[in-house]
Amino acid sequence: YLEGVDVTAKKIEKSALSNTPLQIVTQEQLAALPTLNVSDVLKFFSGIVVKDYGGVGGLKTVSVRGLGAQHTAVAFNGIALSDCQTGQIDLGKISLENVETIALNSGQPDDIFLPARLFASASVLNVSTQKPIFKLKKPINICAGVTAGSFGLAIPYLLIENQLKKKSTPDGWSMASSVSVEYLTSKGNYPFVLEYGGDEDSTSHERRKNSDVRTVRGEANLFTTFGEKHEIDVKFFYYNAERGLPGATIFYSTTPTQRLWNENCFGQLHYKFSINPKLSYQANAKFNYSYTRYLDPDYLNQSGELDNRYIQREYYISNTLLYNVCKKLSFSLSNDLFFNDMDANLIQFAEPKRFTGLTLLAGQFTTDYVKITATLLHTFVQNWVSIGTPGANANKFTPSVSISVKPFKQELFRIRAFYKNIFRMPTFNDLYYQAVGNADLKPETANQIDVGMTYEKYWHQHKFHFTVTGDFYFNRVSNKIVAIPSKNLFIWSMINYGRVDITGTDVNLDLSYRFMKKYEIRTFGSYSFQRSWDMTEVNSKTYKNQIPYTPLHSGSAGLVVTTPWVSVFYTILISGERFTLGQNIPQNRLEPYTDQSIAIGNDFKLKKISFGIKLEMLNLADRQYEIIKNFPMQGRSFRIKLNFLW
Numbered sequence: 296y297l298e299g300v301d302v303t304a305k306k307i308e309k310s311a312l313s314n315t316p317l318q319i320v321t322q323e324q325l326a327a328l329p330t331l332n333v334s335d336v337l338k339f340f341s342g343i344v345v346k347d348y349g350g351v352g353g354l355k356t357v358s359v360r361g362l363g364a365q366h367t368a369v370a371f372n373g374i375a376l377s378d379c380q381t382g383q384i385d386l387g388k389i390s391l392e393n394v395e396t397i398a399l400n401s402g403q404p405d406d407i408f409l410p411a412r413l414f415a416s417a418s419v420l421n422v423s424t425q426k427p428i429f430k431l432k433k434p435i436n437i438c439a440g441v442t443a444g445s446f447g448l449a450i451p452y453l454l455i456e457n458q459l460k461k462k463s464t465p466d467g468w469s470m471a472s473s474v475s476v477e478y479l480t481s482k483g484n485y486p487f488v489l490e491y492g493g494d495e496d497s498t499s500h501e502r503r504k505n506s507d508v509r510t511v512r513g514e515a516n517l518f519t520t521f522g523e524k525h526e527i528d529v530k531f532f533y534y535n536a537e538r539g540l541p542g543a544t545i546f547y548s549t550t551p552t553q554r555l556w557n558e559n560c561f562g563q564l565h566y567k568f569s570i571n572p573k574l575s576y577q578a579n580a581k582f583n584y585s586y587t588r589y590l591d592p593d594y595l596n597q598s599g600e601l602d603n604r605y606i607q608r609e610y611y612i613s614n615t616l617l618y619n620v621c622k623k624l625s626f627s628l629s630n631d632l633f634f635n636d637m638d639a640n641l642i643q644f645a646e647p648k649r650f651t652g653l654t655l656l657a658g659q660f661t662t663d664y665v666k667i668t669a670t671l672l673h674t675f676v677q678n679w680v681s682i683g684t685p686g687a688n689a690n691k692f693t694p695s696v697s698i699s700v701k702p703f704k705q706e707l708f709r710i711r712a713f714y715k716n717i718f719r720m721p722t723f724n725d726l727y728y729q730a731v732g733n734a735d736l737k738p739e740t741a742n743q744i745d746v747g748m749t750y751e752k753y754w755h756q757h758k759f760h761f762t763v764t765g766d767f768y769f770n771r772v773s774n775k776i777v778a779i780p781s782k783n784l785f786i787w788s789m790i791n792y793g794r795v796d797i798t799g800t801d802v803n804l805d806l807s808y809r810f811m812k813k814y815e816i817r818t819f820g821s822y823s824f825q826r827s828w829d830m831t832e833v834n835s836k837t838y839k840n841q842i843p844y845t846p847l848h849s850g851s852a853g854l855v856v857t858t859p860w861v862s863v864f865y866t867i868l869i870s871g872e873r874f875t876l877g878q879n880i881p882q883n884r885l886e887p888y889t890d891q892s893i894a895i896g897n898d899f900k901l902k903k904i905s906f907g908i909k910l911e912m913l914n915l916a917d918r919q920y921e922i923i924k925n926f927p928m929q930g931r932s933f934r935i936k937l938n939f940l941w
Contacts, residue, residue, distance in 0.1 A: 311749040314668055314697035315402035315713050316342075316766050316801060322395050322425065327817075327855045327864045329892040329911050329934075331442070331450075333422060334386035336397055338868055339851045341801035341821035343399075345386075346844060348926045351448060351481040352508025352538040355387040359401055359418040360770055361797040361827040361845055362741055365719050368416035372423055372530065374563050374579050375412045377609050379635040379649065380587070382722035388534050388559070390477055390512055392440070392452050395425040401768075401801075402713050402743060403695060407668065410579055410613040411629040411655035414672055414695070417717050417741050417770075426518055427456040427471045434458035440938030444911075447482030447507075448934065466522045472515070479510045487927040488919055489544055503927070505539035505551040526567040534559045543925035556588040572619070579613040607637040607723075623662055629655040637723050645727040646681040649720075664704075669696045676720055684734040686726040693717050707751040711766075715743045725776055737774045744769045747801075762805045770797040793831030795842055800824040813859045820852035829877055837877035844923065846871040846887075864894040875924040888920035890928075896936070905940040 310317040318340045320328070330336050334355035337343050344358040356364040364383035369376045376384050400419045413419050427436060436456040443449050454475040462469040483506030490498050517529040535558050542551035563581040570576060587605045594601035611633040619625045631653040638646060652675040660667045676689040697713035721736040747766030753759065772795045800823070807817035827842045829835070841847065848871035856863045868890040876883045896909030910933075917931035 311751040333389040341823045366417040370421045407627040407657040408617040411631040411653035444934035445932035452477045468521045477512045506541040508538040510536040524569045528565040554590045558586040575617040581611040583609040648679040712746045740773045797827045815857040817855040822850040840879040909936040
């Protein structure tokens, strides 16, 4: 057995081969985008509405194909993140450092060897971190970097990877670790124009107040393999944030003073055992703790302030078996069990608890010309409360089926379609939040239908590459629960639409040409048409009106030019008009917007040290726009990124 380089590689599934719409951004492609966190990346995906409350510290959630953030599962290395209080994950807290891929499946993943929980949502966003790769006789990697920018932005970052044990024989074992820490601080006091009325009324130039943010994020990973059959990955994650809540920019409003603290930590374990060529097993376990504190020092009550504190916990375990009957046919059986509870310092708080059991049976048939996947998910939910009435329980089966056909032997052209029925339970806030919660809420049910095509082409010895995907879809949501911010991004009011019909089209293009080895030109773009109509009551003023904050047309595009000396990046985001409330009248209209960014940078190597520099100009046209009404986005700003790898 010859000693060499331990190479850890992960299969990256191409979007053109997936039964369900799949959008992927790799580590190399991330470098071309003007992004700080996962939510920035998703703005370049089709079919996506990112609700961004402005600035580095603003809340950032994602809605896929009009279904709402609660219908999107967000996973870290294949294990779902959770928030039983709101049902939505703040994507702003997920850093892009050390990320290998970001993949979004509309519908569900193509891989059936996954936990049942990833099939229990209408779409799945998976963030995969990179495993360490070591060179011969170099058992340690150190990566350090710093990002600095306008309005007091500073983000130092450090990653250390260690090769603790190198595999010496094919049946031997190996162990590697990685530890990373990131600190973020920003004043967030960017300027904006406050309009006092219509277009002909006066305006004033203001600065965002109480929008400072400070976060600390740390990760520790341990990767172990035993021979060729056993694999154990352990992750610990810690996140702590304090931020001001700048509030809505309303005329005559006083300076906001509300503050928000978040603390989140979890530990997760993944074990995979390749028993034999036909049978594989994996287990996952996780404990999650989350703390939230909201302080309003000017609240008008007897104590003169509002100081709410919430704690939520989750205990999770998953087991999955994969059986390959033959090369073309495989089945999987997965069972996930998790328990959630929540405490608060509120009087007469319900102290809710929830047990959820998910069991998934899946089958997949694959040939060179056709791939068929079918799943049946059973969901069991039991609710308890210490005070008041608990939410309704659930005991339900939900099916899905998908198919892709490759009609031509020589062409990478596929036709695909899928159907999925799924539902989401009301969150703890939906059920029990003071003066807003409703224990009688029914689960939101979604039926999804999609028909699309993919085409991929290579020319000139793979120097020229072209990919296009296009999908038409129809979603019907029954008993839809919609949360809309009222006073600020922490206080919500609930609106139940009953039924929403969503019809749309997603198109993605990617074209690249590589020449002379180190020269490349790449352009990419996406377009979405999404008609999301309230179909609850024929006589209602909102009947056949677009639901709030959903543009009819949106898209993005980018251009990347790479040379040995410098790389140049240009991107643009485009969004059509939106409406802040269910009634589509001029008073509720938000203007369309475009957001353009440009960057220049390159990576260099000096002996054993690699270093890179990147300069970015964001919103270069200095356009003032709002994604959420009265929460202005940042105007023109600048960032510089430096990183070193040893």
